[in-house]
Every structure is written in structure tokens, then in C-alpha cells.
Amino acid sequence: MPLNKGVCLLAAVLFIVKGEGKVLPDIRLPKSIVPEHYFVGIVPDIHQNNNAIEGFVHLDFFVQTPTDRIVMHAVNLTLIEDSVSVNLLPSKTMEMMRENDVSKTSSSGLSEKLKMLKVLRPISYDADKEFAVIHLGSKLEENQRYRVSFNYSGMLARNLKGFYGSEYLDKKSETKRWLGVTQFEPTSARLAFPCLDEPAMKATFTISIGRRSNYTSLSNMPLVKTEPMSNKEGWFWDLYEKSVPMSTYLVACLVSEFAFLRIWARSEAIEQADRAVQVTSDMLEFLEQYFQVPFPLPKVDLVGLPDFSSGAMENWGLITYRETTLLVNPKSAAVRDEMNVERVIAHELAHQWFGNLVTMAWWNDLWLNEGFATYVQRLVLDNVSPKYQYGSLQALDFLSVMDADGLESSHAISVDVAHPTQITEIFDAISYTKGAAIIRMMNDFLGEATFREGVKNYLNEKKYQNARQDELWQFLSEQAHQDSVLPLSLDVKTIMDTWTLQMGFPLVTVQRNYTDGNAYIQQKRFLRGVKPAIVKENKSSSLTNFVEEKNSRLPNYRWWVPVSFTDSVAQNFSQSNTRPAIWLTPNELSATKFIGKNEDSWVIANILATGYYRVNYDERNWKLLGLQLKTDHQVIHPINRAYLIDDSFALAAAEILPYTTAFSLIEYLPEENHHVPWSSALRALNYIGRMFSYTKDHGRYKDFMRSLVVPVYTRLGTEFQSDDSPLTKLFRISMITQACSQEFRPCIRNAQLLFDEWMDSPDPIHTIKIIPDLRSSTYCTAIKYGGQLEWDFAWGMSFNMTSAQDRDVILSALGCSRDPWILIRYLSFVLDPKSGIRKQDGRRVISAVASNPGGRRIAFQFMLKHFEEMFSYFGNPVRVLQMLSSTTSSLNTQEELVKVR
Ligand SMILES: [Zn+2]
Secondary structure (H helix, E strand, O other): OOOOOOOHHHHHHHHHHHHOOOOOOOOOOOOOEEEEEEEEEEEOHHHHHHOOEEEEEEEEEOOOOOEEEEEEEEEOOOEEEHEEEEEOOOHHHHHHHHHHOOOOOOOOOOOOOOEEEOEEEEEEEEEEEEEEEEEEEEOOOOOEEEEEOOOOOOOOEEOOOOEEEEEEEEOOOOOEEEEEEEEOOOOHHOOOOOOOOOOOOOOOEEEEEEEEOOOEEEOOOEEEEEEOOOOOOOOOEEEOOOOOEOOHHHHEEEEEEEEOOOEEEHHHHHHHHHHHHHHHHHHHHHHHHHHHOOOOOOEEEEEOOOOOOOEEEOOOOEEEEEHHHHHHOOOOOOOOHHHHHHHHHHHHHHHHHHHHHEEOOOOOHHHHHHHHHHHHHHHHHHHOHHHHHHHHHHHHHHHHHHHHHHOOOOOOOOOOOOOHHHHHHHOHHHHHHHHHHHHHHHHHHHOHHHHHHHHHHHHHHOOOOOHHHHHHHHHHHHHHHHHOOOOOOHHHHHHHHHHHOOOEEEEEEEEEOOOOEEEEEEEEEEOOOOOOOOOOOOOOOOOHHHHHHHHHHHHHHHEEEEEEEEEOOOOOOOOHOOOEEEEOOOOOOEEEEEEEOOOOOEEEOOOHHHHOOEEEEEEHHHHHHHHHHHHHHHOOOOOHHHHHHHHHHHHHHHHOOHHHHHHOOOOOHOOOHHHHHHHHHHHHHHHHHHOOOOOHHHHHHHHHHHHHHHHHHHOOOOOOOOOOHHHHHHHHHHHHHHHHHOOOHHHHHHHHHHHHHHHHHHOOOOOOOOOOHHHHHHHHHHHHHOHHHHHHHHHHHHHHOOHHHHHHHHHHHHHOOOOOOHHHHHHHHHHHHHHHHHHHHHOOOOHHHHHOOOOHHHHHHHHHHHHHHHHHOOOOOOHHHHHHHHHHOOOOHHHHHHHHH
């Protein structure tokens, strides 16, 4: 899955909701049996919101240790007692039976010729552990294979997980349509069919889907044949090819009336799939070449869904997406939308190798899936669509994750998890973004060739299997030693354990001696210093910090830190200069390096910010850097400019550096023409703005911001040119948004003019003259400075947008109103299914209101008041908590405010 952003305070909030110290039961399966092959038939009745699901399972398994029970996962499913049978499989004939008998579509028939075991009734269920247990009259014998067969029944889920039903309006025929689709990761396969639902329990699957004649179905593998159902008039069985060995969470099914083009979507939206079609094959080709491992499946389908809880899901061969992450309307797409679609497609395709082919053994190593997919998506984009310069944008993501990771409430990348709630919790920025950041660091300290070769070997050796992070380290170490990149006495595990087993990251301080030319370099854990005001405890999440509690082998909070350098003489910001000039180690916290006596020459560490850490310098070096930025900032690479700014503000917030140093570094900003350093500065400045938002000094803050932004806004103008690069477009959008939100009158007037023109046009649905890139800030500004009329118009328009991104833009802008009652009414729509707000968009509405300074408190109160209701309506506690956390993002800033003043 791709990451949903905005999870910073999630951990803190979880603490409050769950209560402290509640021990969750061990919910792992016994290891006595190992699944080998599932033959699953599922009949979901989605038509007209019916919600029955029935099906059958034949599961062939191998017995590792004798047992008289078969334990499977099942949630809200009932096994039909009479249908359960267990047979010994003669090992020789088994293969043959699998191939020949797969067309059998009920649990009877096939089993008679085999030795049958007595099944004791009733089947028992353990709701806490989500188990269904079949008890047997005799023991299953070691090293034998058996088949358990049964029919089962249940209900389709309604809250966007398991096998769930969903509806949408077909605009051409003005009729309702229904679809059924699966979302299993991490632990929802058990809602659709009884199975051994743990990632290491890989097996092959033969899937059969029952459907009415007017629907089509899809699954991971290609269709073999379609047959009418013998017992159901007007129904058909679609039988799919046997899969490669894979985890249960990757199984996928879709039943819909969608149109297709290898990409499946609502028929009226299908024309927006062109870009996805174009890039998908290029990306697959790149991935196959880069890692030298062919795509293992005969086909891949990409499906855009109108209601989907995540951004996308990497089911093997049948990847599901929200419409906004797959489809773009070429006529109305903003550059951000295009890039987002490519980013998510790249991410899910990367998973076909990292996650699907080689899967983490247990969810504690989720980062092996998500960190890799997030890192590889960048490789893919930088090669297939270099125009986006995505690598430099991802460097900004690494900065935001440092904010979360610099808190004491963070958690290690590799973390003990047991219960499904804990598993869902770690789908966060730490697993995704920090995971990607440390893989990037590894790529750069090993060198790309070594890294790539090591990963290739890892994929080839571990394919169709599971892996732990130690196994990845093993392959990389071998390659590093072979290439003499690391000394034989040092392996990758030693280095990387310090990054994955403990939370946080170091601050590297470079203290220069200007007389002898040496620099004294040391590491220390970086802490933001300010804890969220709402929680003071260290253990703010149910996730434990592995190092502190379990692993006394490692000294606390010391890392293997690769440090690279350049200075004002060399000015070497090339990729080749990112290799470490020195290492700081857990045993040698500091090092001395001769840098040169020139006291007028600055030094910069962490070239291109490939290392996951912050850097501080002595006062004189900061001054020299500030001076360089003012005289000729382009000498320093844009990514390093961004990091200098962000580091200085983060250090100021942590009381390590005076705010005057940070502010003097950004005095040059009116001259800055690059999106990346500006974004970094705006992140820091908006944070400070939030602190001032309820104080008498807010006006002064706005004056200051205008003094930085207006010169650039004027220079860039509001007209988009056909040859603008994506970064230039993003930069202009960002400056317009800032100028308007800092109340620069010409900007506001311009937005109002454009919006009025739209409102007054005779056919507003089909003629939006506002160019896509400007829509977000124009709508927001017009709604902010308008009243009910503007709001109601935009709300009405939100239902008439054929492109999902256009609708998202309006939904976000609707939160910009300054009328409390309008905001309260808007929030109330979230819990009202008739309002037209889809479940998947609930979080967008909440965070739209919460990111409006006038709406934050309203949103927070709304969440508190309707907390229980939100849980039952959305059915996904973690999502609800993420919504809550988006409303609390300013609560921790009061303490810091004093310092900035
Ligand atoms: Zn993912």
C-alpha cells in the first residue's frame, strides 16, 4: 500500500485511546500444519446491496508436528458442519489430482476415494484470536499431507476491508451499480474465506469466483474457463489459473461491471487511464531490467475503485487503486495529480517484487515491503519519468519523517507486533519513509552497483519465500565483501541494526578548529525536545522500542553514521561524493578530520542528504553558510539548501541553535527560485505560523511572510507556460497559495475574479476555465473570503466532476470557509451516508477543516463528540485515529512559541 500522509501524532493519540499497558493476546497460529495449496470458490452476492457470501475451500496441507486440530483464521464466517471432511492425501497422486480435479466446484465428490478422518462436532471458534478450529477424532500424522474441505457462509463486509460491497452511480444510465472487491492486507483475508492468514504461510491458490451473468470477475491469475452454475440459474463460475506461491494477504478478487483496457474502471472514467497504460509497461520493463528478475505472472490488471480505504493495494497480478491514484483526466489534471498517479503505480509495481515475490516473514518486518517499495518507486520515476525530479521531492519526505522520528513517542522500524490493530498501526511514515531513507543511505554507502547486485541475489534466492531483514543483510554483506566495499570485519547487519532496531536518528555536529584546520565530528541522538502537550509519557504507543526493552546488546541510541563532506573550495555535490569520508560508530562517537585552515571557507556534511540524520555546525560555519546563500546560493545544491534550512529550524526548536541563526539563513529566500529549498522553508515557517495563529503577533508573522513571498510571487507571475517544468509549476502553485493565504490583496482579488467568472458561466459543469494547477488555491481563497453562496456552489459542483482529483480538490477547498456553522455542517456530512461523502473521503473532509486555522478547534471538538460513532461507521480504528491526529497538530506548539518570540 502507499502511505497515507499525516500520521505524526498518531502514536501519541493512540496512547490516549487505548489506555496504557493493555497486553494484547498472542494471536499467532500453531506451527503444526503448513498450507500448500488452496482451492477456493467464493460466491459474493453484491447485486442491489445483497450481502451474502458463500463458498468452499479445499486446503491441502503438510503436517510438521502431529496434532488433532486444524486451526484456521476466520472472522464472521461459519463453516457448514456437515460439509467438513479431512482426508489423507497419497503423496504421489496429489500433484495429479490438483491439476485434474480443479474444476470440481463443491466440497463433495472428490474426497471419497481417499482415507477419511473422523471430524468431531462442533467446530469451535475463538473470537479473540480470530480462529476457527476443526477438532479431529485422531491425530494428523507427521510428514503426511492432508486435505481439509468444507463449505462456508458469511456476510460481505461494509467497511472497505475483507470482501466488501460498494455502490456507485452510473451517470450515463442514471442507475446505481454495485461491485464487490477485496482488500486483505494486513489481516482481512480471513473475512472472506477461512485460511491460515499469516504472511509466511505461503501457498498456491486456485481461485474460482461465482457471479451473476451481467458481471465480470477478476483475480490474481488469468481466467481458465467460465461455466454455468448447476444449482443457480443465471450464475456462472469463473475459474482462474493456479497461482505461484504467495501470502494470503495478496489474494484478490473483483466482481464488477467495469470496462477494461488492462486497466479497469467505471466506463465513463476509463478514458482517463491512458497515462497509466503508458507508464505501466515502461515501469515493468525498467524493474525487470534493473533487478534482473522477470515479472513472474502472465498478466497484471490495474483496477480503479470509486470507494477504497487505502491509496492502492499491490495484490499480485490484480492491483487495486483509488480512482485518484490510477486515473488522470489529461484535460484537467494538475501536475501534482499526474505525478501522484505515476508515483503510486510505481510503488505498487515495485511491490510485485518487494513484498509479493519475496515477502516479509512476519509483519514486524513490514518495512522490508514498504520501505523498499517507497525507495524503488523513486528509482522507477527518476528513470521512467525524469521530468518530475522525484528524487529531490522525496528528500523533502525524508525531512517530514524526521519530525515524527525525532519525538520520544516514535518507534523502531523493525518492531514487535502481534495483534491486527498493532499491525495496522505500523503502516506509518516510519515503515514507509524512514524505511526508504535508510535503504537510500545503504545504496549510497555501499555504492549502487554493489547494492543492486546484492538485492538481485536476494530476490533470486528468496523468491516465492519469506525473508527476515537479517537475510537481506546477509546478501548485501556478501556482495560488499566481494566488491571490497566493506572490510571483512564489518558487515551490513552491524551497521543497519543500529538503524532498524532502534528508533530515532543522530545529530551529527561538526565543530571546526580554525587554527589547526581540524574538524571535530560527533554524534548524539537528536530529540525535538518538545513532547506533544497531550501526552507526557514515553510509551505513547502500544509498539515497544525493541532496543530499549529487548536488546541490551546494542548501546542505546548510537549509530553507524556515514558522513560525507564538501566545502566552498571543492563545491562537490555530485552523487559520487556521497560515499562516506568518515564513519562515526557506536564505539567511536566522535572523529577528527582535517578540513583545511581556510577560515573563510564553509563546510557542508551529508552531501545530497543521503544520510538519515541532521547536521549542526559551529557558529562561524553557520555564518559562512548564510553568507554564501546571500551572495550566490546556487553554489550549494538545492537539496542541501533545503536541508540547511530545515536542520537549522529543527535545531532551533530543540534549543540547540538560536532562532536568529535559522532566520538569518533564510534572509536570501526572496532570491530563491527552486521549489525544494522553498518547500523546506515553508514547512518550517508554516509550523511557526501555526504557533502564532492564536496570538496577538499573528499580524507580524503575516507581514514577515509577505516580505519573503511577494517578491517571488511577482517574479513568477500567475500565468503557466507550456514549457514550464513540473517543479516550476509546483513552485508557482506554492507561491500563489502562500501569497493568498498571507492575505496579499492582488492574489485574493485574482482568485475571486476567477471563481466569480466560473459561478456566472452558463454551463459551469462543462466549462471550468481555471487551469487545473490553480484550482486548489483559487477555490480555497474564494470560499475563504466568500459566504454561503460560494460554498454551496462548490459543494454542488463536487458531485459533477468526472475526474476524482477534481472532486478531491473541491472537497479540500470546502474546508477553507471562515463561517463556523458552515464548517460544522460540512463535518456532519462525514457521518451521513446520504450526504454524498464517501467513506474513503471522510478523512479528507476532517483534515480540510482541521488545516484551516479557524476550523481546527471545531474539527477537534467534532471528533471528540462523535468518536464512538466514527469507530463504528468507519470500522478501522487506525484510520479514525489518523483523522483525530490531523485535528491535534497544533496542540504541541505552545511551549515552543515562547522560544520563537
Ligand atoms: Zn506499499
